[in-house]
Structure formats: structure tokens, C-alpha cells
Amino acid sequence: MNITQSMIDALPVLLTGARITVLYAVGAMLLGLPLAFLVALGRSAPWPPVRWLLDLYVSFIRGTPLLVQIFVLYYGLPGLGVTLDPVTSGVAALSLNVAAYMSVTIRASLDAVGRGQREAARSLGLSSSQTMRFVVLPQALRIGLPSLMNSLIGLIKDTSLVSVITVTELLRSAQLVIARTFEPFGPYLAAALIYWLISSLLGLVQSRLERRLHRPGPA
Amino acid sequence: MRHQRTLMIAALALITSASAATLEKGVLKIGMEGTYPPFTYKDEQNQLVGFDVDIAKAVAAKLGLKTEFVLTEWSGILAGLQANKYDVIVNQVGVTAERQKSIAFSTPYAYSSAQIIVRKNDNAAYKTLASLKGKRVGVGLGSNYEKMLRDAGGINVVTYPGASEYLRDLAVGRLDAALNDRLMVGYFAKSQNLPVKGAGVIEDPQAIAIALKKTNTDLKAKIDRALLQLKADGTYAKISRKWFGQDVSKK
Numbered sequence: 001m002n003i004t005q006s007m008i009d010a011l012p013v014l015l016t017g018a019r020i021t022v023l024y025a026v027g028a029m030l031l032g033l034p035l036a037f038l039v040a041l042g043r044s045a046p047w048p049p050v051r052w053l054l055d056l057y058v059s060f061i062r063g064t065p066l067l068v069q070i071f072v073l074y075y076g077l078p079g080l081g082v083t084l085d086p087v088t089s090g091v092a093a094l095s096l097n098v099a100a101y102m103s104v105t106i107r108a109s110l111d112a113v114g115r116g117q118r119e120a121a122r123s124l125g126l127s128s129s130q131t132m133r134f135v136v137l138p139q140a141l142r143i144g145l146p147s148l149m150n151s152l153i154g155l156i157k158d159t160s161l162v163s164v165i166t167v168t169e170l171l172r173s174a175q176l177v178i179a180r181t182f183e184p185f186g187p188y189l190a191a192a193l194i195y196w197l198i199s200s201l202l203g204l205v206q207s208r209l210e211r212r213l214h215r216p217g218p219a
Numbered sequence: 220m221r222h223q224r225t226l227m228i229a230a231l232a233l234i235t236s237a238s239a240a241t242l243e244k245g246v247l248k249i250g251m252e253g254t255y256p257p258f259t260y261k262d263e264q265n266q267l268v269g270f271d272v273d274i275a276k277a278v279a280a281k282l283g284l285k286t287e288f289v290l291t292e293w294s295g296i297l298a299g300l301q302a303n304k305y306d307v308i309v310n311q312v313g314v315t316a317e318r319q320k321s322i323a324f325s326t327p328y329a330y331s332s333a334q335i336i337v338r339k340n341d342n343a344a345y346k347t348l349a350s351l352k353g354k355r356v357g358v359g360l361g362s363n364y365e366k367m368l369r370d371a372g373g374i375n376v377v378t379y380p381g382a383s384e385y386l387r388d389l390a391v392g393r394l395d396a397a398l399n400d401r402l403m404v405g406y407f408a409k410s411q412n413l414p415v416k417g418a419g420v421i422e423d424p425q426a427i428a429i430a431l432k433k434t435n436t437d438l439k440a441k442i443d444r445a446l447l448q449l450k451a452d453g454t455y456a457k458i459s460r461k462w463f464g465q466d467v468s469k470k
Contacts, residue, residue, distance in 0.1 A: 013265050075295065078302035086304075166250075166291040166304065176261045176290075179254030179383040182390075182413045 006186025017173025028094035036102035061100035089164040109144030149206035250305035255291035257406040270462040275309040281445035294360040313363040327426035334401040335418040346419035354395035373462030425467040
């Protein structure tokens, strides 16, 4: 069987898997971004225990492989009596992971907005929440956007790891086809192309957003 | 300490209530690989089929339960059972003394032996495990065949997530041999175009059974009864002949 033919044959199954992949990525993004923001703010909270806990969380996530984190949540937690289904544990692991990385970006972006900007805003009579919303955040977003989008594109690729916890996403779909045909090249290549396509679409969104944010005028 | 014990009891309660709830909801959750022809795999129409799939469906039908199949890699399949990801495993699980320490088995529904697999053009006569000494032999991670190879000693054991991976590696020459179920090899000889063939059979018939949690004694009794009924009413023989052309319920 030639490769093009085996790619085409695998396509219907792969597209079903790709839907799951996108579902996981979107779920993890929707949960991860707000969580990342909370963590970023919490890490400069005036309560030391909160800061220590969040520092520990970020350090743990950044210091352990995502694959291990997925295993801990899915196979480990039931040992403590907490049994999560594959969707919940997969999305949880991905969100917790991406949130830790994005929180670092968000914090750096917030810090990058000069102190003078805050002081000026306060002296103009803006409250601290107004300062955040109207002065600091819009500027921080512009600084942090490229690397936030990179995290999200990374997330699309990381979803392939949830194939180990009974989730038939894109990679696992390819493996299911290969188990029958023993023709690995076509299905794996087709899966790679689909990941590429999804990531490229996100990349397109990224450049659109960046152009928009750099347009002069009222935010 | 007291606190810990309360937590343990709460966890146990959760687990037992979960296993009891299964039957109430009327669904039997079945863990299997989905990448292990002819036992569990997806056909051209992307339907889950195979000998074990048919057995699982027949058992569930006898119990009046709907089926829900959970596909997972073999290497994580026993852990998934302990973690309540499904109620039973129907995936050519061999009954071994070691596994019986942590999981329960139904009455056996098949018997099979291990068989050495080699490339079609390989003329080396691997007849016994001893003849594999010093060779690179592929096998499923955490499978009973892995244990057989390791126990034999002196074999370079290479583990894989599933059969399709090591059979491919064997075909392209990254392995000297592989070890798997005799029934699978027989199926391959007929229906696959992978350039591999069966060599020596390890004559040590293994009981194959449905695996479930030790706490699930009620379900075990029901499954045992269902398997006996399937054998008595001829359903089992029909399934067995469909996949293997013979009755595999005997040693």
C-alpha cells in the first residue's frame, strides 16, 4: 500500500481523534489562562503562606515532566480515594501545567510595565483596580502575548500525552489504525500534518492579535 | 493516625460504592487495548471487534448490562483496574499467582500458550526460551510474557506499549524475536501481511480469564455463571470458531 493511500484511509479515524485533541486543548486553555492569572497575582500576595504554596506549585510543575503529572492525576489519585475520569484528569493535568508556565510569563509581563506608569496613574486619581485594568494590563498584554500564544501552541502538541490515559485523541487514533494495518508511516505522518495544521491556525491567530494590539489608538 | 484511618475508610467506601453502582446503572465498563488483533482491535469501519470483544459483549448480555469499552495501553491496564477506571479487563489476561495477589479472576474463558515469533526469512530455529539467550526479544510491557522472558535469564528483553509496536520492530530487524500468544500468531499467519511467522511454542498452557477487583465478589460470581451459561448454550463455541476456527476453551 502506498503512503498517500494509507494516509487517506486513516483520515476519518484521525479526524475523530483530532476533534478530541482540540477539545482537550480548548478546555485546558479556558481553565489555564484564568488560573495562570490568579497564580501570577497570588505570587506577589501579601500573605507568605500563599506565596510559598504557589511558588512550590510552579516549581513542581516546571520541574517534572507533563507525562508524569498526567500519571499522578489519573493513576495515582485513586489511591487517595479520588477517581477522576479521563477527560477531567487530562484537562486538569494540561491546565495545571500550562497555567504554571503562563503564570511566569504573566508575572514577567506585569513587572515589565514600568513603575512610573503605576505611579502616574495613581497620581491622576485612578484606584488600584483601575490602574490595573486601564494602565498596566493593556501594556502587559502587548508584552506577554507572543509567549502566551507560544504556550497555547505548545499545549496543542502536549495533548498527545493524554493518549496514555485511555483517551482516543489524535495520536492514539493513529495507533489504533496502525495496530490493524501494521503500516505506520502513513497514519503517523497524517497525524503530524494535522497537529501542524492546528498549530499553524493558532499561529495565524497569534499574528493577527499581535498586529491588532500594536495598532495605535484607544485600547 | 486516626485521621488517616478515617480517610482510608472513606476511600474504601467510595470504591465499594462505585463498584456497586456499576450494576445499578446497568453498564459494564470493560478495559481493553484495542490494538491487539484478533482479540481487541478496530476494523476498517473503525468498529471495535475481536474475540475478547465478542466474549465481553456476550457476558454483558447474559448479565443484562450495556457495555462501555475503555481503550488503554496494556502497560497501564492493571493499574487502571485498581484505579476504578473500568469494572473488568477482557484482554487475554493470563491467570498468574502473582496477579492473583492483587486482582481477582473469573473462571477461565480460554487457554493459550506463548509462542516465539521471528521474521519470515529467519531460518534460526528458536524452539525454546533457552534458545533466545543473548537475543533481543520484544514483548509487551507488564505482560506475562515479559515475566517469562526475564525468568528465563540471559535474554535481552525489550518492552513495548503494545503488540503492534514490537511486531513492527521485529519485521524491520530491530529485534531478533518476539514472544506472544499462540492464538495471535495463528491469526497472523492467515490474515496479516506483516513478514513474521511463528516459531517454537512454549508448552505451558495458560488460563485466560476476565480480571476484576478483589472487592467485586458479587460481580465475579455473576460473570462466572454467565461464562458457564455461554459454554452450555453454544454461544462460546460459535465465538471461538469465528475467530480461531477451533474451540479454545480447552487446554
